[in-house]
Amino acid sequence: MSSGHIVKSFDEELEGVRNTIVEMGGLAESQLEAAVRSLSERNTELALKTIEADKAVDELEHKVDNMAIRLLALRSPVADDLRLVISALKIASLLERVADYATNISKRVIALNLAPSIAPISSIPRMGEMVRRMIDDTLTAYSTGDADLALDVWTRDQEVDQLYNSMFRELLTFMMEDPRSITSCTHLIFMAKNIERIGDHMTNIAEIIIYQVSGEMPKDPRPKGDKTSMTMIEPKDS
Numbered sequence: 001m002s003s004g005h006i007v008k009s010f011d012e013e014l015e016g017v018r019n020t021i022v023e024m025g026g027l028a029e030s031q032l033e034a035a036v037r038s039l040s041e042r043n044t045e046l047a048l049k050t051i052e053a054d055k056a057v058d059e060l061e062h063k064v065d066n067m068a069i070r071l072l073a074l075r076s077p078v079a080d081d082l083r084l085v086i087s088a089l090k091i092a093s094l095l096e097r098v099a100d101y102a103t104n105i106s107k108r109v110i111a112l113n114l115a116p117s118i119a120p121i122s123s124i125p126r127m128g129e130m131v132r133r134m135i136d137d138t139l140t141a142y143s144t145g146d147a148d149l150a151l152d153v154w155t156r157d158q159e160v161d162q163l164y165n166s167m168f169r170e171l172l173t174f175m176m177e178d179p180r181s182i183t184s185c186t187h188l189i190f191m192a193k194n195i196e197r198i199g200d201h202m203t204n205i206a207e208i209i210i211y212q213v214s215g216e217m218p219k220d221p222r223p224k225g226d227k228t229s230m231t232m233i234e235p236k237d238s
Contacts, residue, residue, distance in 0.1 A: 010075055017067050017088045018143060021095070024060040025139040027053065028095050029132055031102035032198060036128035038109045039121060039191065047106040047113075057099035064092040087212040091142065094201045098135070101194040108187045119174060119184040123167040127195045130160055134202040141209050150209040153202055154218060160199035167192050 031050055038047040068089050071077060077085055134153050141150040171185040171192075211217050 010081075013067065013071055013075070014081065014084060017064060017071070017085065020060055020064050020067065021088055021091055022139050022143050024057055024064065024092060024095050025098075025135060025142070027057050027060065028098040028102065029135040029139070031057070031099050032105075032128060032135065032195075033132055035102045035105040035109065036125055036132075036195075038106060039112070040125050042109075042113050042117065044110050044113050047109040050106040051103050054099050054103045057096055061092045061096045064088055083212050083215070087208045090208055091205050094205055098198050098201055101198050104194050105191045108191050112184055112187045115184055117184075118178070119181045119188055120170065121188060123163060123170065124188060124191055124195065127160060127163050127167070127192060130156075130163065131195050131199045131202065134160070134199060138202050138205050138209070141206065145209075145213050147210045147213040150206040150213075151218065154206040154210070157199050157203040160196055164192055164196040 031053055034046055034050040034053070037043070038050060068085050071085050075081075134156055137149055137153050140146065141153065168189060171189050175182045175185045207217055
């Protein structure tokens with residue numbers, strides 16, 4: 001990352017963009033943690049608060065957009081600085097989607113809490129914690145310009161996919177054995193898919209960070225382990 005511009009305010013504006021991205025990511029991470037906790041605790045009130053918190057993430061995305069547009073219009077950044085501004089726009093959009101997925105999970109928690117608890121949910125908290133750590137490390141990699149840490153996050157997505165595959169098969173089996181569980185299991189499959197998609201977005205952000213720092217994308221094919229689309233009709237993003 002570049003520093004030491006002749007115009008000090010330019011450095012301050014670039015730092016402002018970075019700080020806002022990190023703040024936005026921290027809120028999205030908290031939303032995911034709260035959404036998963038509301039599921040484990042069957043806490044409808046917490047789920048409602050998590051849905052309400054999405055507004056703050058949306059506002060920060062608009063703030064990043066405005067800051068980036070101002071930088072592009074008034075500073076005409078080049079090279080590393082231009083990569084930083086363009087990366088911020090892309091990352092902010094992805095983080096906004098992360099918050100949306102956390103909101104979707106919370107909405108399904110509210111619906112799930114209206115039904116008796118009969119389906120296994122233990123894999124979702126495990127998936128949620130795995131992806132929450134990916135978010136945390138991605139934000140650290142972004143704020144410090146650590147391409148190695150970003151690459152580490154990039155490789156972890158396959159673990160999330162494998163856990164999702166396992167849970168998907170488990171819930172399908174549960175539905176076949178006990179038709180009363182179909183509604184609850186369907187909600188859980190959609191929740192798990194939302195978490196898996198958040199992992200995908202962290203992989204996307206990790207690639208952006210690697211490019212921002214090194215000017216190159218990872219040379220290896222992206223690691224993917226989600227095979228549910230070959231098993232049955234897979235849930236769409238909700």
